[in-house]
Amino acid sequence: MQIARVCGTVVSTQKLEKMRGLKLLVLQLVDAEGELLPDYEVAADLVGAGVGEWVLFSRGSAARVEPGRELSPIDALTVGIIDTVSLENRQVYNKKDRY
Amino acid sequence: MQIARVCGTVVSTQKLEKMRGLKLLVLQLVDAEGELLPDYEVAADLVGAGVGEWVLFSRGSAARVEPGRELSPIDALTVGIIDTVSLENRQVYNKKDRY
Amino acid sequence: MQIARVCGTVVSTQKLEKMRGLKLLVLQLVDAEGELLPDYEVAADLVGAGVGEWVLFSRGSAARVEPGRELSPIDALTVGIIDTVSLENRQVYNKKDRY
Amino acid sequence: MQIARVCGTVVSTQKLEKMRGLKLLVLQLVDAEGELLPDYEVAADLVGAGVGEWVLFSRGSAARVEPGRELSPIDALTVGIIDTVSLENRQVYNKKDRY
Amino acid sequence: MQIARVCGTVVSTQKLEKMRGLKLLVLQLVDAEGELLPDYEVAADLVGAGVGEWVLFSRGSAARVEPGRELSPIDALTVGIIDTVSLENRQVYNKKDRY
Numbered sequence: 001m002q003i004a005r006v007c008g009t010v011v012s013t014q015k016l017e018k019m020r021g022l023k024l025l026v027l028q029l030v031d032a033e034g035e036l037l038p039d040y041e042v043a044a045d046l047v048g049a050g051v052g053e054w055v056l057f058s059r060g061s062a063a064r065v066e067p068g069r070e071l072s073p074i075d076a077l078t079v080g081i082i083d084t085v086s087l088e089n090r091q092v093y094n095k096k097d098r099y
Numbered sequence: 100m101q102i103a104r105v106c107g108t109v110v111s112t113q114k115l116e117k118m119r120g121l122k123l124l125v126l127q128l129v130d131a132e133g134e135l136l137p138d139y140e141v142a143a144d145l146v147g148a149g150v151g152e153w154v155l156f157s158r159g160s161a162a163r164v165e166p167g168r169e170l171s172p173i174d175a176l177t178v179g180i181i182d183t184v185s186l187e188n189r190q191v192y193n194k195k196d197r198y
Numbered sequence: 199m200q201i202a203r204v205c206g207t208v209v210s211t212q213k214l215e216k217m218r219g220l221k222l223l224v225l226q227l228v229d230a231e232g233e234l235l236p237d238y239e240v241a242a243d244l245v246g247a248g249v250g251e252w253v254l255f256s257r258g259s260a261a262r263v264e265p266g267r268e269l270s271p272i273d274a275l276t277v278g279i280i281d282t283v284s285l286e287n288r289q290v291y292n293k294k295d296r297y
Numbered sequence: 298m299q300i301a302r303v304c305g306t307v308v309s310t311q312k313l314e315k316m317r318g319l320k321l322l323v324l325q326l327v328d329a330e331g332e333l334l335p336d337y338e339v340a341a342d343l344v345g346a347g348v349g350e351w352v353l354f355s356r357g358s359a360a361r362v363e364p365g366r367e368l369s370p371i372d373a374l375t376v377g378i379i380d381t382v383s384l385e386n387r388q389v390y391n392k393k394d395r396y
Numbered sequence: 397m398q399i400a401r402v403c404g405t406v407v408s409t410q411k412l413e414k415m416r417g418l419k420l421l422v423l424q425l426v427d428a429e430g431e432l433l434p435d436y437e438v439a440a441d442l443v444g445a446g447v448g449e450w451v452l453f454s455r456g457s458a459a460r461v462e463p464g465r466e467l468s469p470i471d472a473l474t475v476g477i478i479d480t481v482s483l484e485n486r487q488v489y490n491k492k493d494r495y
Contacts, residue, residue, distance in 0.1 A: 015179030080312030377411030
């Protein structure tokens, strides 16, 4: 999985049927030290993440194992909103410090 | 998923049987700020996207979950034509402004 | 999918059983403007492509959906020989011009 | 698979149901000569690896073949704690030397 | 698939059950001209390749289609030991010249 910061949203009305009802978030990848990377991904969101929050997301067929989503043509999905990231037992990110 | 701009088409007559009937679009990837990237992908298209439009596309096995396409040997598929892309609550792309 | 130019072949006799009978082509990737890229892939070939031809190829599990190939341990497959590539309604490649 | 060094952990409480009970490790990739790379991955851990240990990890659907984990939306999993890495019959890493 | 040179081995005793009995090779990728690349992969080996040999390997779910390996959490597998690589009808590698 990768760590990313939610930085926006995508809206599409002319789309495949099985894309309906899915919120689409623009995620900017974050490296292990917490620095923003110049890479982004658009992921479907089922955990209710908002702009500014750090999330963990999965790519590939992992995005379609949620019950009811097996036929959604998605290849990226947020799997959790991050509370803390610790490196060498030092906290580099804590959600509470940001909100 | 990734955001891309439709920039062309590929035509192939000598191809695998299950590729028949699929429109093949050349997509140029776009970064989160809306800048064109030097990366492209060829994707099958089932949403009727045209040259110049921004689309959202999926890669990998997500390209084959549409009913009837399970045996198409494709690894990229457009899943929606993009209306808007917003970053930090600021719109960076709106289809209406382009057409 | 990606566009590539067939540039060679690989021969292997000591191989997994389900690799038998598969022609293995060395493909050099081509960017959207038709420039050769420093990236290559070895793909199984079922469309009869020859050295010098441009092909469209798929990666991942898409390489194993052809009937009879489900158990071949391959992750790349040519899916069509390219006739034309057009960008912004301008033809950048036409097979007839090359042969 | 890739070789990596465990360098941290991620904690997420607001997450998809099937992510529950999974320890999430931050892994920093290591090249064949044993040098740390600027690339990281977050992987679920079922082998009990700790910070500082070298692990082997798999990506993609391989992360979900463990019995009971088929529906976990994960795309990276530690598959073993590394004892030794040998290159050209020369040992470049031995767990015993590090602990 | 990719071409690589076998350059080492990984040993892991504390590992997932379905990893048992698998030889793990360190592979250094080779480009189409036969130059070693700074990229490596750890692959399970079922063709009996040794250090110094060139192999063809597959990534992703292709690594698990061999009968009996469906539940091995691996994402890379050697599928053949390479005899020759030819580019533009010129041989760039021949196993016999190396041994």
